[in-house]
Amino acid sequence: METPIKILGIESSCDETAAAVIINGRTVASNVISSQIEIHKLYGGVVPEIASRKHIEKVNQVIEEALKEAETSLDEIDAIAVTYGPGLVGALLVGLSAAKAISFAKNIPLVGVHHIEGHISANYIEHPDLEPPFLCLVVSGGHTHLVAVKEYGEYEIIGRTRDDAAGEAFDKVARAIGLGYPGGPKIDKLSKEGDSSAIAFPRAKVENAPYDFSFSGLKSAVLNYINSCQMKGEEVNKANVAASFQKAVIDVLVEHTMNAAKNLGYKKVAIAGGVASNGNLKQALLKECQKENIEFYSPSPIYCTDNAAMIAVAGYYEYQKGVRSGLDLNAVPNLKIGQR
Numbered sequence: 309m310e311t312p313i314k315i316l317g318i319e320s321s322c323d324e325t326a327a328a329v330i331i332n333g334r335t336v337a338s339n340v341i342s343s344q345i346e347i348h349k350l351y352g353g354v355v356p357e358i359a360s361r362k363h364i365e366k367v368n369q370v371i372e373e374a375l376k377e378a379e380t381s382l383d384e385i386d387a388i389a390v391t392y393g394p395g396l397v398g399a400l401l402v403g404l405s406a407a408k409a410i411s412f413a414k415n416i417p418l419v420g421v422h423h424i425e426g427h428i429s430a431n432y433i434e435h436p437d438l439e440p441p442f443l444c445l446v447v448s449g450g451h452t453h454l455v456a457v458k459e460y461g462e463y464e465i466i467g468r469t470r471d472d473a474a475g476e477a478f479d480k481v482a483r484a485i486g487l488g489y490p491g492g493p494k495i496d497k498l499s500k501e502g503d504s505s506a507i508a509f510p511r512a513k514v515e516n517a518p519y520d521f522s523f524s525g526l527k528s529a530v531l532n533y534i535n536s537c538q539m540k541g542e543e544v545n546k547a548n549v550a551a552s553f554q555k556a557v558i559d560v561l562v563e564h565t566m567n568a569a570k571n572l573g574y575k576k577v578a579i580a581g582g583v584a585s586n587g588n589l590k591q592a593l594l595k596e597c598q599k600e601n602i603e604f605y606s607p608s609p610i611y612c613t614d615n616a617a618m619i620a621v622a623g624y625y626e627y628q629k630g631v632r633s634g635l636d637l638n639a640v641p642n643l644k645i646g647q648r
């Protein structure tokens with residue numbers, strides 16, 4: 309039997325310090341996540357300077373825990389996969405510096421990973437049958453992309469948001485109705501008590517770009533609706549706002565994804581990123597995929613939001629292709645998908 313390949317993944321691009329060990333690209337031996345949400349909540353969003361400091365406090369501990377939980381040591385690690393962009397530069401640098409230090413000290417190959425390519429790769433963890441080509445809807449706090457995964461590590465962007473990311477829209481609307489940060493899970497929960505057809509919010513289309521998204525008009529429509537209620541002295545039904553807003557986002561995401569899948573002939577559709585943990589979005593996509601005889605894949609919520617298991621999985625496929633990063637690998641805050 310061949311010796312299994314063990315990848316240590318490290319992620320610190322935003323407000324989660326995470327490390328994980330993945331075996332042969334698909335099996336999770338450990339997945340340790342230290343979230344800073346409780347601290348950033350106090351400020352209504354992620355404060356970059358605080359994020360960097362907290363990453364420094366946690367990174368070594370999280371890596372040690374990941375190795376311990378996986379019952380392994382650095383001597384058995386074949387490569388270190390680390391997020392080097394996109395993300396907050398100060399936050400990225402912490403994980404990256406830790407990864408480079410270990411790589412240098414222990415002479416372990418280093419593989420730089422794109423955060424979004426990591427999110428997409430989260431789908432491989434629980435779906436051993438999933439292989440490219442497939443279409444993936446990436447919906448996170450900072451990104452909304454429709455990505456064609458042509459081969460392992462080979463991506464083409466089919467559509468993107470022109471303004472706010474889907475998660476950002478969730479966070480901003482949540483703040484407007486006083487739900488706090490992060491808004492996505494809170495809107496998800498509150499919308500279960502509301503009527504999604506109560507308020508007619510817009511479903512935006514981008515002219516001549518059928519797979520692109522725009523959420524800023526929807527966000528403004530929600531804010532205008534709240535203002536007009538207040539002007540009239542009417543009480544805002546928060547649950548109805550949450551449910552109607554969420555439905556407007558989901559309708560657009562599902563419509564564009566399904567059109568792209570059908571027009572481009574994809575038989576497999578996946579979803580990734582923090583917003584992919586939204587139950588209604590998953591259900592809506594699953595239903596449409598079933599109608600079209602398209603296979604639908606989604607990660608469990610723990611692999612949707614930021615984690616290092618997904619980074620190690622993406623890193624495994626890069627490692628297998630022979631990709632190695634030098635110790636001069638730098639953080640790239642606006643790294644593009646497919647860029648090296």
Ligand code: KG4
Pocket residue numbers: 322447448449450451474475476478479490491492493496581582583584585586587612613614
């Ligand atoms: O992927 P992620 O953890 O971080 C980024 O790379 O951005 O995504 C975080 C985003 C936040 O905007 C959060 O509000 C949203 O994902 N989110 C959700 C849900 N859970 C997290 N949005 C809608 N419904 C959810 N259940």
Ligand code: ZN
Pocket residue numbers: 423427448449581582613614
């Ligand atoms: Zn993310």
